[in-house]
Amino acid sequence: MALFSKDPALFGSGAAEVAYGTSGLRAFLETFFAQSFAVGWTWEPPFARRYGEVAWFVSVATAYLLPEEGDVTSLQYRLSGVLHEQAGGDWLFELFNGSVPA
Numbered sequence: 001m002a003l004f005s006k007d008p009a010l011f012g013s014g015a016a017e018v019a020y021g022t023s024g025l026r027a028f029l030e031t032f033f034a035q036s037f038a039v040g041w042t043w044e045p046p047f048a049r050r051y052g053e054v055a056w057f058v059s060v061a062t063a064y065l066l067p068e069e070g071d072v073t074s075l076q077y078r079l080s081g082v083l084h085e086q087a088g089g090d091w092l093f094e095l096f097n098g099s100v101p102a
Helices: 021-033
Strands: 004-011 018-020 037-043 047-051 054-067 073-085 091-099
Touching (some): 004 021, 018 021, 037 073
Parallel strands (some): 004 091
Antiparallel strands (some): 037 054, 047 054, 054 073, 073 091
16 A cells, blocks of 8 residues: 555456545455465566656566466556655555556
């Protein structure tokens, strides 16, 4: 939660993978991390730009689903985000998007 602003948005691939605000994001992440598998990513170098206190990026990635037992599943993934620089110099996510390409 410390990586996100006080009023973030998150979008994923599924229709239910949407979260707005801190309480919505917390509920989404609690549900997501309660699943019986872990998730990891390998990112290609992102394409990113900064305009003053706002930066955005997009990246092609591979997502890995790591079950408690069984084989690892890998799938193509796309990541993007918008970050906002805080007064102390920290960068926080305003928007995070992760999705499987169609």
